[in-house]
Amino acid sequence: MLIYTLKRLLQAIPTLLIVITISFFLMRVAPGGPFDGERQLPPEIEANLEAAYHLDEPLPMQYLRYMGNLLHGDFGPSFKYKDFSVTELIMQGFPVSLEIGGLAILLALIIGLPLGIAAAIKRNSTVDYLVMGTALTGIAVPNFVLAPIFALVFGVLLAWLPAGGWNGGALPNLVLPVVALSIQQIAYIARMMRASMIEVLGSHFIRTARAKGLNEGEVIFRHAIRTALLPVMSYLGPAIAGIITGSVVIEQIFGIPGIGRYFVQGALNRDYTLVMGTVVFYGVLIVLMNLIVDLLYSALDPQIRYDD
Amino acid sequence: MSKSLSSFFKGRRALLPLGVLALSSSLLATPVMAETLNIGVMGELASFDTSQVSGGVWESQVLMDVFEGLLKKSPDGELLPGMATSWDVSDDGKTYTFHMREGAKWSDGEPVTAEDFVFGWQHLLAPENASKYAYMLYPIKGAEAVNTGKADADTLGAESLDDGKTLKVTLNHPTPYFPQLLTHYTAYPVPKHLVDKYGKDWVKLDNIAVNGAFKPVEWVSQSRISVKKNPSYYDADDISLDGVNYYTTEDRNAGISRFRAGEFDVLRDYPSSRYQWLTENLPDATHMSPMLGSYYYVLNNREGRPTADKRVREALNLAVRRNVLSEQIMAGSFKTSTGMVPPGTNHYEAQHMNLVSDDMSARMAKAKALLKEAGYGPDHPLHLTLRYNTSDEHKKIAIAVAAMWKPLGIDVEMANAEATVHYQTIQQGDFDVARAGWIADYNDAENFLTLLHSGVGNNYGAYSSKQYDDLMDQAAQTQDLDAREKLLEKAENVALDDYAFIPMLTYVTRNLVNPEIEGWADNVGDDHPSRWVHFTD
Numbered sequence: 001m002l003i004y005t006l007k008r009l010l011q012a013i014p015t016l017l018i019v020i021t022i023s024f025f026l027m028r029v030a031p032g033g034p035f036d037g038e039r040q041l042p043p044e045i046e047a048n049l050e051a052a053y054h055l056d057e058p059l060p061m062q063y064l065r066y067m068g069n070l071l072h073g074d075f076g077p078s079f080k081y082k083d084f085s086v087t088e089l090i091m092q093g094f095p096v097s098l099e100i101g102g103l104a105i106l107l108a109l110i111i112g113l114p115l116g117i118a119a120a121i122k123r124n125s126t127v128d129y130l131v132m133g134t135a136l137t138g139i140a141v142p143n144f145v146l147a148p149i150f151a152l153v154f155g156v157l158l159a160w161l162p163a164g165g166w167n168g169g170a171l172p173n174l175v176l177p178v179v180a181l182s183i184q185q186i187a188y189i190a191r192m193m194r195a196s197m198i199e200v201l202g203s204h205f206i207r208t209a210r211a212k213g214l215n216e217g218e219v220i221f222r223h224a225i226r227t228a229l230l231p232v233m234s235y236l237g238p239a240i241a242g243i244i245t246g247s248v249v250i251e252q253i254f255g256i257p258g259i260g261r262y263f264v265q266g267a268l269n270r271d272y273t274l275v276m277g278t279v280v281f282y283g284v285l286i287v288l289m290n291l292i293v294d295l296l297y298s299a300l301d302p303q304i305r306y307d308d
Numbered sequence: 309m310s311k312s313l314s315s316f317f318k319g320r321r322a323l324l325p326l327g328v329l330a331l332s333s334s335l336l337a338t339p340v341m342a343e344t345l346n347i348g349v350m351g352e353l354a355s356f357d358t359s360q361v362s363g364g365v366w367e368s369q370v371l372m373d374v375f376e377g378l379l380k381k382s383p384d385g386e387l388l389p390g391m392a393t394s395w396d397v398s399d400d401g402k403t404y405t406f407h408m409r410e411g412a413k414w415s416d417g418e419p420v421t422a423e424d425f426v427f428g429w430q431h432l433l434a435p436e437n438a439s440k441y442a443y444m445l446y447p448i449k450g451a452e453a454v455n456t457g458k459a460d461a462d463t464l465g466a467e468s469l470d471d472g473k474t475l476k477v478t479l480n481h482p483t484p485y486f487p488q489l490l491t492h493y494t495a496y497p498v499p500k501h502l503v504d505k506y507g508k509d510w511v512k513l514d515n516i517a518v519n520g521a522f523k524p525v526e527w528v529s530q531s532r533i534s535v536k537k538n539p540s541y542y543d544a545d546d547i548s549l550d551g552v553n554y555y556t557t558e559d560r561n562a563g564i565s566r567f568r569a570g571e572f573d574v575l576r577d578y579p580s581s582r583y584q585w586l587t588e589n590l591p592d593a594t595h596m597s598p599m600l601g602s603y604y605y606v607l608n609n610r611e612g613r614p615t616a617d618k619r620v621r622e623a624l625n626l627a628v629r630r631n632v633l634s635e636q637i638m639a640g641s642f643k644t645s646t647g648m649v650p651p652g653t654n655h656y657e658a659q660h661m662n663l664v665s666d667d668m669s670a671r672m673a674k675a676k677a678l679l680k681e682a683g684y685g686p687d688h689p690l691h692l693t694l695r696y697n698t699s700d701e702h703k704k705i706a707i708a709v710a711a712m713w714k715p716l717g718i719d720v721e722m723a724n725a726e727a728t729v730h731y732q733t734i735q736q737g738d739f740d741v742a743r744a745g746w747i748a749d750y751n752d753a754e755n756f757l758t759l760l761h762s763g764v765g766n767n768y769g770a771y772s773s774k775q776y777d778d779l780m781d782q783a784a785q786t787q788d789l790d791a792r793e794k795l796l797e798k799a800e801n802v803a804l805d806d807y808a809f810i811p812m813l814t815y816v817t818r819n820l821v822n823p824e825i826e827g828w829a830d831n832v833g834d835d836h837p838s839r840w841v842h843f844t845d
Binding site: 032039048091093163165 | 351354356357360362435436437438440443452455457460511528529530531555556557558559561562568569571726728729732733765766784822
């Protein structure tokens with residue numbers, strides 16, 4: 001298992017290298033630069049700016065410089081947020097995104113899994129239709145519709161919770177963004193769990209278990225759920241990586257200082273270093289999450305072993 | 309509504325920690341309120357180092373609260389003495405002598421001297437600091453040469469005299485708007501003693517010292533900047549607020565919710581589409597007033613473009629119904645305009661393009677005749693490319709304008725791109741008609757009219773008129789304000805008679821302001837220093 005883990009980590013290096021290289025050049029191919037805007041700058045000032053950020057060097061040279069700095073763990077200064085380095089921005093924003101995203105996933109699992117299981121057991125009953133109908137609505141209503149409605153209803157009209165702001169992560173400030181972020185996940189997880197559960201309940205080993213005379217509770221909790229969780233697990237890897245790296249919609253609507261918006265704003269501002277920093281960070285997270293999921297697989301399913 | 313709104317605001321003022329409260333109430337028998345102003349701003353400050361600021365209007369809100377230039381602004385935007393208590397101007401208008409305020413201090417207790425201004429300006433102009441807005445100081449003698457690396461920093465026409473008690477500034481030309489420029493953040497002082505000590509890290513909150521009414525104490529990137537009253541500020545006793553929080557609020561609709569929930573006292577913009585709703589539901593809080601900003605369409609005057617023909621440019625101008633754009637498309641949240649320089653500009657009378665008549669059918673008839681004369685008609689329809697930067701507002705206006713041109717048989721192809729790409733494309737001249745906007749850097753007509761001067765980078769349409777350029781150059785050398793005004797107005801009329809561009813709308817300031825605050829007033833610069841603000845009881 002240890003060898004397997006090391007092997008996977010080594011394999012991740014070329015993957016990340018390719019991701020970084022492609023992103024670096026794609027970013028530069030995009031028209032416009034970090035200093036283009038509504039006001040054209042005098043050529044001398046533009047030259048000063050380019051020299052300050054080494055943008056006047058040939059592209060391959062800039063690439064080597066970037067990779068060299070990266071090896072030292074230096075993501076460089078942000079082009080836009082001058083008082084912070086990219087590392088500082090990510091380190092300040094990531095714990096916030098991790099907290100909001102982690103809680104949202106937790107909430108989604110706590111609610112989504114039992115709903116999916118219940119719907120599968122009571123297949124084609126009122127419970128099933130109710131759960132699946134609600135889940136479909138959850139998937140269909142996007143965040144950017146849901147979040148402002150939450151802020152309006154619970155923040156303004158009922159005034160139960162703050163309409164926005166982070167406030168150092170105080171509980172009342174967490175509720176709305178976490179719930180808004182989790183609703184879609186609850187829906188996905190419930191649907192996935194239901195489908196997977198139905199498949200498992202119809203399989204041979206469950207029939208055998210029932211034939212052995214096990215009661216229904218034991219069949220479901222000891223045998224069916226464990227197996228049915230596998231597809232949900234493989235969905236969770238990338239989903240967690242996606243959610244804990246922030247959601248630009250939720251962050252902007254609730255004014256939360258996460259890192260989600262850096263992806264979008266960095267790209268729009270052509271803040272090359274910030275975009276690269278977030279891409280590398282996201283890439284590493286995806287690799288790690290997938291690895292963790294694969295390792296958990298073997299814990300859930302004895303047929304999967306990583307002995308080599 | 310205003311009543312329930314006020315009750316929302318009651319809970320906003322944070323109480324001091326309980327211990328202090330208990331102590332003070334037992335002593336004074338009245339609770340002590342910590343008055344903090346909460347402002348929703350549309351973006352985040354790029355840096356507390358004024359040479360690194362990127363130019364967003366939200367940045368000047370924070371910077372004007374923590375720094376002070378030689379002059380400062382009143383709530384109405386009038387100029388007042390700041391770090392200089394008085395100044396003399398030489399007869400030729402080219403030399404300014406500023407007498408520095410005695411006893412003015414940085415927040416770390418060091419005195420603010422003329423030397424800090426000289427250093428601050430040199431810092432801004434240093435090529436290696438790559439300041440985007442360094443050109444704002446180009447009226448100062450030698451500034452351009454220093455910024456382009458052709459001369460040493462000490463050749464700059466700014467000298468500290470009498471041990472830093474006097475600042476002598478020499479200009480290239482008499483520049484009537486120079487005092488205006490001094491309130492802009494590019495002209496703020498920089499604490500030399502801290503830059504010497506910490507280098508680039510002088511702006512880190514542990515190191516920074518400021519000379520304004522408030523001092524930064526916390527910065528959560530993308531969320532909030534908090535400042536507290538600066539006890540070293542010379543007018544500290546007159547400052548009513550204990551602190552200000554600036555919340556980064558990119559989503560303007562979310563900003564409205566937070567304002568309504570009482571979390572913000574001021575929201576520095578709202579979507580124009582919400583104007584109607586806000587005036588009906590929050591009438592006391594909704595502010596809208598004229599601003600020094602022009603929304604116009606650039607016409608490509610380059611050879612080979614259909615818009616290089618003056619008759620085409622006139623026809624396009626005639627067919628635009630500006631009142632429809634203002635009232636119906638933008639729901640009253642822009643004012644109509646038929647000139648480049650907006651009304652309200654200092655020492656300037658707004659000029660108007662000759663649009664033949666108010667009667668649309670007469671205008672359309674004239675436009676049709678002009679196009680026919682230029683060789684366009686059913687057999688040879690005029691085809692135009694209209695470019696705009698991606699935004700709902702720009703899109704609505706572009707669609708409306710294209711529809712207004714349709715009866716003339718004009719076939720409009722629309723293309724939109726994000727701002728970065730849009731401006732790069734139009735700078736290269738690849739368009740016929742393009743959306744552009746200009747918000748004044750300082751309150752002077754020259755700032756707008758330079759957009760039509762030959763060879764200027766922001767003259768996207770490459771309009772070029774010798775007569776125009778001569779008048780502008782003459783104005784730049786003229787010290788008498790009335791004579792200068794006449795020259796500038798004449799120049800604008802040259803461009804208007806050439807139908808060089810399509811004037812359309814004037815920007816307005818849009819703010820939501822808690823009716824319980826005073827010392828906050830609408831003004832054409834949309835500048836609102838927090839030092840004047842106080843809560844009514």
